[in-house]
Amino acid sequence: xxxxxxxxxxxxxxxxxxxxxxxxxxxxxxxxxxxxxxxxxxxxxxxxxxxxxxxxxxxxxxxxxxxxxxxxxxxxxxxxxxxxxxxxxxxxxxxxxxxxxxxxxxxxxxxxxxxxxxxxxxxxxxxxxxxxxxxxxxxxxxxxxxxxxxxxxxxxxxxxxxxxxxxxxxxxxxxxxxxxxxxxxxxxxxxxxxxxxxxxxxxxxxxxxxxxxxxxxxxxxxxxxxxxxxxxxxxxxxxxxxxxxxxxxxxxxxxxxxxxxxxxxxxxxxxxxxxxxxxxxxxxxxxxxxxxxxxxxxxxxxxxxxxxxxxxxxxxxxxxxxxxxxxxxxxxxxxxxxxxxxxxxxxxxxxxxxxxxxxxxxxxxxxxxxxxxxxxxxxxxxxxxxxxxxxxxxxxxxxxxxxxxxxxxxxxxxxxxxxxxxxxxxxxxxxxxxxxxxxxxxxxxxxxxxxxxxxxxxxxxxxxxxxxxxxxxxxxxxxxxxxxxxxxxxxxxxxxxxxxxxxxxxxxxxxxxxxxxxxxxxxxxxxxxxxxxxxxxxxxxxxxxxxxxxxxxxxxxxxxxxxxxxxxxxxxxxxxxxxxxxxxxxxxxxxxxxxxxxxxxxxxxxxxxxxxxxxxxxxx
Numbered sequence: 161x162x163x164x165x166x167x168x169x170x171x172x173x174x175x176x177x178x179x180x181x182x183x184x185x186x187x188x189x190x191x192x193x194x195x196x197x198x199x200x201x202x203x204x205x206x207x208x209x210x211x212x213x214x215x216x217x218x219x220x221x222x223x224x225x226x227x228x229x230x231x232x233x234x235x236x237x238x239x240x241x242x243x244x245x246x247x248x249x250x251x252x253x254x255x256x257x258x259x260x261x262x263x264x265x266x267x268x269x270x271x272x273x274x275x276x277x278x279x280x281x282x283x284x285x286x287x288x289x290x291x292x293x294x295x296x297x298x299x300x301x302x303x304x305x306x307x308x309x310x311x312x313x314x315x316x317x318x319x320x321x322x323x324x325x326x327x328x329x330x331x332x333x334x335x336x337x338x339x340x341x342x343x344x345x346x347x348x349x350x351x352x353x354x355x356x357x358x359x360x361x362x363x364x365x366x367x368x369x370x371x372x373x374x375x376x377x378x379x380x381x382x383x384x385x386x387x388x389x390x391x392x393x394x395x396x397x398x399x400x401x402x403x404x405x406x407x408x409x410x411x412x413x414x415x416x417x418x419x420x421x422x423x424x425x426x427x428x429x430x431x432x433x434x435x436x437x438x439x440x441x442x443x444x445x446x447x448x449x450x451x452x453x454x455x456x457x458x459x460x461x462x463x464x465x466x467x468x469x470x471x472x473x474x475x476x477x478x479x480x481x482x483x484x485x486x487x488x489x490x491x492x493x494x495x496x497x498x499x500x501x502x503x504x505x506x507x508x509x510x511x512x513x514x515x516x517x518x519x520x521x522x523x524x525x526x527x528x529x530x531x532x533x534x535x536x537x538x539x540x541x542x543x544x545x546x547x548x549x550x551x552x553x554x555x556x557x558x559x560x561x562x563x564x565x566x567x568x569x570x571x572x573x574x575x576x577x578x579x580x581x582x583x584x585x586x587x588x589x590x591x592x593x594x595x596x597x598x599x600x601x602x603x604x605x606x607x608x609x610x611x612x613x614x615x616x617x618x619x620x621x622x623x624x625x626x627x628x629x630x631x632x633x634x635x636x637x638x639x640x641x642x643x644x645x646x647x648x649x650x651x652x653x654x655x656x657x658x659x660x661x662x663x664x665x666x667x668x669x670x671x672x673x674x675x676x677x678x679x680x681x682x683x684x685x686x687x688x689x690x691x692x693x694x695x696x697x698x699x700x701x702x703x704x705x706x707x708x709x710x711x712x713x714x715x716x717x718x719x720x721x722x723x724x725x726x727x728x729x730x731x732x733x734x735x736x737x738x739x740x741x742x743x744x745x746x747x748x749x750x751x752x753x754x755x756x757x758x759x760x761x762x763x764x765x766x767x768x769x770x771x772x773x774x775x776x777x778x779x780x
Contacts, residue, residue, distance in 0.1 A: 180239045181267065191266060192231040196429045200259055200398060202407075202422060203230050204434075214414060214422075216357070217406040222252070238263060241272055251275035258397040258426070280400055287330050287362070288317035289396040292427070294383040294420070294456075295331070295368075296447050298558060299602070308588065308604065309443040309558065311417045314365050314382070315396060318389075326382075331368040332399060333361050334419040336409045358409030358419065360402045369462075377523070380462035381557060383447065385455045387427050395427040417446035424450065431455075436780070440564065442588055444597070445780050448559040463552040465523060466639070469516040471552045472509065473638055480510050481637040487514035488521070491534035494541055508547040511538055517638055561597020562750050562778035564588035568610070572756075572772025581622060581772065583610040591630065591713055592720045592744040594752050594778070600715055601632030601643075601675060601683055608649075621664060625649035632685045632713065634677040643685055645709070646670040653736065654762035656697050661765060666694040671709055681715035691728050697764060698732055705730040719744035719752065737761040750778040 183191075191197060198204075202214040206228075213220075213227040220226075222240055226233035237259050240252035253260045254277035263269060293314035300309075313332040317324060336356035369380070387395075408414055418441035421433040436449050450456060463471070473481065483502075486493050487510065493499055499507065515538040522531050568583030586607035589598050610623040628647040635641065648668040655663030673687030691705040711724030720743075727737040740758035747753055754774040761767050 180242045181269075183235075183238070183267075188231050188235055192234045194266075196262055196426075197234060198230060199422065199426045199429065200262065200401075201226075201230055201233060214407055215405060216408050220401070220405045234263075238267075241269070243273070245273035245275040248276050249279045251277070253277065254280050256401050258394065258401055261394070261397065283400065284396065287315055287396060289315050289392045290318040290389045291316045291320065292385045292387045292392045292395070293326075293329075294385055294447065294450055296381040296383070296443060296558060298379040298381065299444075299599075299604070300378045308411075311420055311443045311446060312368060313395075313420055313423065315362075315392065327364075327366040327369070329365040330362050331365040332420075332423070333363070333368065334358055334407075334416045335361070356409045357406040358414070359404065359406060360399060360419070362399060377464045377466040377520075379464050379467060379555070381447075382460040382462065383450065383456045384458040384460070385424075385450070386457040387424075387455070391427040395423050398423065398426050415441055415443075417441045417443040421446055421449070424455070428455075440586060442564040442780075444558045444561060444588075445564050448563070451559055459557060461554050461557075465516070465520050467552055468550060469513065469520050469638065470636065472513045472516055472547075472550055473636070476509060476513060478637070480506060483510045484513045484517060484638065487511065487538065488517040488534070491537035494537060504545055508542070508545045511541045511545065512547040512550075513638075514538055515542060520639075556596045558597045560749070562589075562594045562752075563780045565778070565780050566593075567777045567779060568774055570772045570774035572770060572774075574770045575768055577614050579612050579614045581610055581612045581774070583608065583623075583774075585609075590628075591632070592722055592742045592754060593776070594744070594746045594749065595715065595720060596749065600681070600720075601630075601634065601685075601713060603628065603630040603632075603645075605629070620652075620662075621650065623649070623651050625651075632675040632683060634675045634683055636677070642672055643675040643687060644670070644672045645687060645689075653695070654760055654765040654768060656764050663695060663697055665696075668692045673709075678712075683713040684711075685713070686710040689726070689728070693730075698730075698734070700732065703730050703732055703734075705734075705736075719746040733763065735761075735763050744776075752776040752778070 198211075203211045204214065206212040211228055211230055215221075215227065221233055222236035223229060223232035226236065237252065237256065241260060241263065243251060245251060248254070251273075253272070253275050257277070257280060260272075264272060293316060295312050295314050297310045297312075312334075314326065315330045315332055316326065317329065320326065320329065336358055407419065418434060418437060421437070421441070425431045425433055431453055433446075433449055433453060437446065473484065476484065480502075483493070483499060487499075491514075494511070499510075502510070515535060518531055518535055518538070564587045566583075566585040568581070568585070570581040570583070572579055572581065585605055588604055588606065590603045590605055591601065605625055605628040608623065608625040608628070610621075611619065612622040613619050625647065626649045628649070630643075630645040632643045633641040646669070650664055650666055652662040653665055655661045669689060669691040671687040671689030673685065675683050675685040678684050687709045689707045689709050691707065693703050693705065694701060695703060705728040707726065707728040709724070709726040711722060714721045714723075722740075722742045724742075725737070725739050727735065729735055738758060738760050740756070742754060742756045745753040745755075752775075754776055755772075756774065757769075757771050759767065759769050
């Protein structure tokens with residue numbers, strides 16, 4: 161309370177000289193309901209009525225209940241703008257330049273004091289905001305914070321397209337502030353439950369570029385927005401107001417992408433981008449919303465180091481790939497007569513691939529003498545015998561992929577019983593879904609519910625997945641990534657008794673193994689698995705099992721086909737096996753038809769066969 165009263169007391173000495181205009185209550189309420197003021201305060205309608213700000217920090221508000229009362233906050237701000245100008249950088253005008261500009265324009269405040277805001281002026285001049293680029297680092301399954309991708313804004317100075325470099329720009333990022341070193345499971349749990357504060361950060365773009373395209377091997381998509389210099393400046397003004405201001409941070413709604421949409425609404429009032437995301441804000445969906453709002457002027461693609469390496473290695477034969485690995489381990493082999501006997505154009509490709517392999521392996525590691533020496537020798541060889549320009553095929557942009565939420569309607573039969581099944585998945589892609597905009601072999605499913613109605617009006621909960629994540633990354637001659645999967649929730653399995661007696665069990669499962677590219681668009685995979693299950697048919701409360709999961713994933717003209725077998729061997733003697741076949745027909749970008757068949761075996765009951773045809777509608 162004292163923190164809020166002190167500036168008012170300090171400004172009281174000049175009250176006789178300058179005082180804020182006394183606005184009628186109706187005018188105050190009218191201004192406080194203006195979308196621009198609500199955006200500056202990050203207000204939204206509370207579910208119980210009234211207003212609530214997303215900002216979770218008392219430092220951001222001047223009124224006692226400013227986080228819930230836009231009118232009181234506006235009145236307090238208006239009064240604070242007339243404080244003693246000698247406060248300089250501590251003056252509310254210096255602290256809140258975006259609020260100041262908006263109130264000055266709306267109320268024609270030509271009698272405001274003129275404090276010297278040296279810190280803000282220097283900061284703003286250093287950034288020199290002129291234009292804005294929305295940057296989308298693509299999804300990266302091996303990082304829990306990046307499974308859905310990420311978005312940030314690049315703030316460019318004037319002349320960036322003609323005489324500058326994006327490396328001189330600034331990156332505007334919103335993310336969870338993490339103290340200490342939480343493990344991946346704790347990080348995911350806190351992120352889901354709002355256990356971390358969220359903060360805005362403005363830092364050199366070259367640092368974020370290195371982090372995403374090199375350290376995490378993620379493709380970058382850059383969307384130049386058609387915001388004017390004035391609109392970009394308005395947004396940056398407000399970013400100054402948010403320095404070290406804490407927000408609640410949630411992975412699925414109040415995340416990096418949602419916060420950046422709020423900033424774009426400040427840059428160009430009336431966009432109403434955040435209204436489209438009342439429940440979740442998946443980064444790819446927010447990019448799509450920005451594009452549909454007509455904000456995108458141009459799209460640029462930056463492949464990751466991994467993509468560049470694989471593209472350079474693609475035309476190499478087996479012998480040349482062996483030379484690539486040998487040179488990456490010891491550049492002295494450049495002088496080998498056997499290597500020099502290769503045609504000059506082939507040596508050029510091998511040398512470049514070897515140099516890229518060293519850079520890939522050393523990403524994020526300390527520079528060491530051996531790799532520095534090998535890199536230097538290879539660069540000299542590349543300079544003497546340069547390869548042709550590398551051309552990486554541009555994939556389908558992520559915003560052109562299917563939307564994240566999926567409604568499902570299926571008709572099928574299990575043994576001699578027909579059923580209808582109704583499903584909803586909150587996010588956002590499985591191995592068989594429409595593939596455009598997604599990598600083959602990647603799956604992230606969050607919060608999936610399936611209800612089944614059998615003949616005789618018998619309803620049952622068939623499945624409730626909290627999460628089901630799979631990363632089937634193919635190995636190559638140069639790269640050997642591990643494939644993995646993890647999942648948990650409720651599902652039906654064969655129970656004791658007749659073949660139609662299914663038991664609802666809780667489970668937590670995972671596995672690791674390898675994936676191989678067998679042909680163009682064809683992957684084979686094999687994983688060792690482990691499972692913990694809570695099953696009322698078992699004597700123990702929790703029963704462990706070991707097993708395997710193997711199969712094929714084929715990208716064909718209709719869509720994706722998956723053939724899969726899995727088995728679980730429980731410590732109590734139960735053995736459960738399953739063979740399944742799935743084919744998706746991609747009718748449209750947001751519409752799919754899926755045929756699924758499976759055969760289940762269990763020591764606890766008779767085998768069961770199931771066949772279904774499912775319509776899938778992808779809709780946010």
